[in-house]
Amino acid sequence: MIIAIDGPAAAGKGTLAKRIAAALQLPYLDTGILYRATAKRVLEKGGDPADVATALAAAQSLGADDLARGDLRDAATSKAASLVASIAPVRQALLDFQRHFGSRNGAVLDGRDIGTIIFPQADVKLFVTASVEARAQRRYQEFLARGEEVAFDEVIADVQARDEADRTRAAAPLMMAVDATLIDTTEMDADAAFARALELIREKLPR
Numbered sequence: 150m151i152i153a154i155d156g157p158a159a160a161g162k163g164t165l166a167k168r169i170a171a172a173l174q175l176p177y178l179d180t181g182i183l184y185r186a187t188a189k190r191v192l193e194k195g196g197d198p199a200d201v202a203t204a205l206a207a208a209q210s211l212g213a214d215d216l217a218r219g220d221l222r223d224a225a226t227s228k229a230a231s232l233v234a235s236i237a238p239v240r241q242a243l244l245d246f247q248r249h250f251g252s253r254n255g256a257v258l259d260g261r262d263i264g265t266i267i268f269p270q271a272d273v274k275l276f277v278t279a280s281v282e283a284r285a286q287r288r289y290q291e292f293l294a295r296g297e298e299v300a301f302d303e304v305i306a307d308v309q310a311r312d313e314a315d316r317t318r319a320a321a322p323l324m325m326a327v328d329a330t331l332i333d334t335t336e337m338d339a340d341a342a343f344a345r346a347l348e349l350i351r352e353k354l355p356r
């Protein structure tokens with residue numbers, strides 16, 4: 150069984166996808182990690198994340214250690230991840246890994262193009278979103294919890310910039326699959342989103 154969970158940054162996809170995977174005993178893949186790890190390799194070699202050949206070489210050489218790193222969420226890596234993710238050959242290089250991951254034992258995958266490109270035949274497709282303000286507020290709270298000082302205005306500008314980049318890029322832009330179900334978490338906490346997702350999954354699953 151493949152469950153595809155797509156949506157914009159900070160909509161709560163990761164938390165939701167992990168809980169669904171645990172509840173259904175399915176492997177879980179955060180596909181954003183692939184783009185973040187690619188970006189990190191480029192940055193560490195002093196390369197330009199917007200350069201096609203450099204980013205492609207980094208994507209092709211990713212190993213398990215790169216994906217397991219705990220330092221992929223800083224601002225510089227996030228920005229570089231957005232750049233490498235807009236390069237079509239990089240996306241192509243990471244596509245097989247995602248399909249293999251899912252086709253071994255089924256999986257819950259979260260990202261931007263799981264239901265549209267990676268697994269268009271997914272059994273269940275959820276599109277998880279929330280208002281820009283709600284998503285920026287959550288990101289802001291995460292920064293505060295990590296002890297990082299940042300202005301709310303900067304966080305909201307960053308969320309808007311990433312939305313724009315993800316939605317308008319030519320390669321696999323963020324969009325809701327026609328057969329996906331929308332979950333708007335603006336007014337929902339994590340428990341409510343999880344309950345709604347399970348309800349939708351149960352409706353779709355063969356009994």
Ligand code: DC
Binds near residue numbers: 180182184234
């Ligand atoms: O979900 P995230 O913030 O960890 O994603 C990091 C970057 O990778 C972000 O710019 C969107 C991009 N991404 C993508 O293009 N396709 C995916 N399936 C997952 C992430």
